[in-house]
Structures are given as C-alpha cells and as structure tokens.
Amino acid sequence: NSAGKKKKKKKKKRGPKVQTDPPSVPICDLYPSGVFPIGQECEYPSLQDGRTAAWRTTNEEKRVLDKANEEMWSDFRQAAEAHRQVRQHVRSFIKPGMTMIDICERLENCSRKLIKENGLNAGLAFPTGCSLNNCAAHYTPNAGDPTVLQYDDVCKIDFGTHINGRIIDCAFTVTFNPKYDKLLEAVRDATNTGIKCAGIDVRLCDVGERIQEVMESYEVEIDGKTYQVKPIRNLNGHSIGQYRIHAGKTVPIVKGGEATRMEEGEVYAIETFGSTGKGVVHDDMECSHYMKNFDVGHVPIRLPRAKHLLNVINENFGTLAFCRRWLDRLGESKYLMALKNLCDLGIVDPYPPLCDTKGSYTAQFEHTILLRPTCKEVVSRGDDY
Incomplete structure (x- = not known):
C-alpha cells in the first residue's frame, strides 16, 4: 500500500503518511491514490405523489452519469476532508480569552496547509466567519480589531475550502456556556431536516417550510427568559457553482419561498440560522x-x-x-x-456583517450536499455534525 507504487505523487517517503497534531499534512498526501472519503450517501426522499426515488441508486443511465462526474465529486470530497480536519483542530484550540484575529489566523493557516493552497486551483473559498451573538453572518475581524472571545459568546464558525473551484461551504456554532445547548440543538435539527427534505425535483419552498416547522418546535430558556427559536427569515441556503458561492437559487428557512425545484447535478449549501431576537438581520458594523x-x-x-x-x-x-x-x-x-x-x-x-437585535443570540449549522444522479451525498458530513 506504499505511496511509492502510485505514479500520482512525487513523495519519496515509504508507507502511508499520517496526519500530524496540529494538522499540517495536505489531504492529497494522506490519500495518494486520489480516492478521498465519500460523504454520507442518502437515498432521495419520496416525492409528494408517493413515487420513491430508490430506482436512481441502481439505474444504469444514472450510474453512468454519476461516474462521468467522478472528478468533480472527488474535488468536493478532498475539500470536505480538509474542512473536517480543520474544524476538528479548531474545536481543540478555540477558547475564551483568544482574540478573534488569532482564532481566524490559526484556522486559516491550518486550512491553507491541508488544502495545499495553490493559486486559484486550491485554497480558501471565502473568509472565516466568526460572527458573535446577535451577529449571524459575514463578520471576520479586520486588522486591529481587539475583539476577544468570551465565555458567554455564541460564535458561528463558517469557513470554506475549495479544489478547482468546487466549494465546500460548511459551518457550526461554538459555545462554552451550556445554557445555549438547546438553541444549538434546535438549529442543528433544523439543518438536518433541510438536508433530509432536499432532493431532485423537490420544491425549494417545501424545504423552507419543513425547516421552519422544526426550528419553531423548540423552546429555549436562557437566563430565566423563554424564547421560541425563530428562523432568520432573510438568510437562506443557496446553490453553489464553480468558483461561485451563491449560484442563483436560494433555499429558504421559512415558509412562503419560491416553488422552483432542485435539479439533478446541482450542489447546495443547506444552512439554517436560529435566533432569540426578531428573526431578521440587518447590515451592521464595519465591512470585512x-x-x-x-x-x-x-x-x-x-x-x-x-x-x-x-x-x-x-x-x-x-x-x-x-x-x-x-x-x-x-x-x-x-x-x-x-x-x-x-x-x-x-x-x-x-x-457587511448581518445582525439581529442587540442582546439576541443567533446560531448556525450548514452542510454542502451534492445532488448526484444516483443519490444525495452530504459531502461535508462528519462525526461532529
């Protein structure tokens, strides 16, 4: 099984490489055969009329089509494995008292190594979001930002990796105080519901409606006050194109969205945001x-x-x-x-950063899914979420 047999890699080392701690070995060197771990593969959900989608799994034409895009799926999988290893590392070092700049730089340095950054062919797909509390998205520190992570903060870590423009957009929420556990559970459940509902020929509005139902079924108590968790209605999931993080279709997280359908071969970021505030975000703070x-x-x-x-x-x-x-x-x-x-x-x-009302808390979970001809692949799925 030595890398020497494989003509792919220039590495002279004998035996398979193993990841270091902290991680520094590029994913492509850990898998010299070029075969990367596959995400969670799911059968498509049955459509409204009760027709099942099980036929896709074995259909010859669909399998040929799936194989034809193997290189693309492989690029997504390599980027996803980098994302999993980087986020595992981040969870090990992120602590109250660290500056947001330090957190982002450590994450990005690790990510650059694991993705083996190479111009526009491999690298970071977008800045590291580390939005705090009432701010839900698009905050990363600019130079000189003195913000320090606090024990009571709710921090959304949203970062992206890519190989050849095939983007993994995947995010999770970090907290230290267990009083937020139920809020995080609500949003994780809502995101997983969106992932379950998604599929070829599924209407985007139906995904949004299911997400909202699940999110709003949670009541959370924080500091003696009870909130029904609200989906942030002007944030949403989105289709992903090559070198294009938002490719034109949006996946709502409330009811009343468009009846447009998901299609075979598309890639989506399924993300949900829950809030204890108004459930609406506005532009706020300095742009980064x-x-x-x-x-x-x-x-x-x-x-x-x-x-x-x-x-x-x-x-x-x-x-x-x-x-x-x-x-x-x-x-x-x-x-x-x-x-x-x-x-x-x-x-x-x-x-600019997108924030709900002052004093509110927002949480996020997000995965990238591939609508392959044969099955739905939650490519960024990990043991963590």
Missing part, C-alpha cells in the same frame, strides 16, 4: 467581506490604485470572496479608497 461580481465583464479603470487592486483581486481570488486581512497579507496597504471605488463601480460587492 467582499467579492467580485460574477456577472460583471471587463471594465476599463483609469484610477491607478483601483486598477492595481483589481489586478490583485483577479490574480488571488478571482470570483471567490475575500476579506481585508487577506489583502493585508498580500502586502497591500492604503487600499480602502480603491476598494470603495471598485464597489461603487459595481465590480466588487461588499458583504
């Missing part, structure tokens, strides 16, 4: 997340600083999301005006 608009073609820019910054973005991130810290580490400075210019021109879109 940005992403090039996928549909904007070539725009000639005269301003030298903006032109330079766009070149940096194109070379390093393409259409993947990035944050200010990532511009800093590339040696960029005094770029805020140029970045604003690119935003004003519609070339880059800002994604």
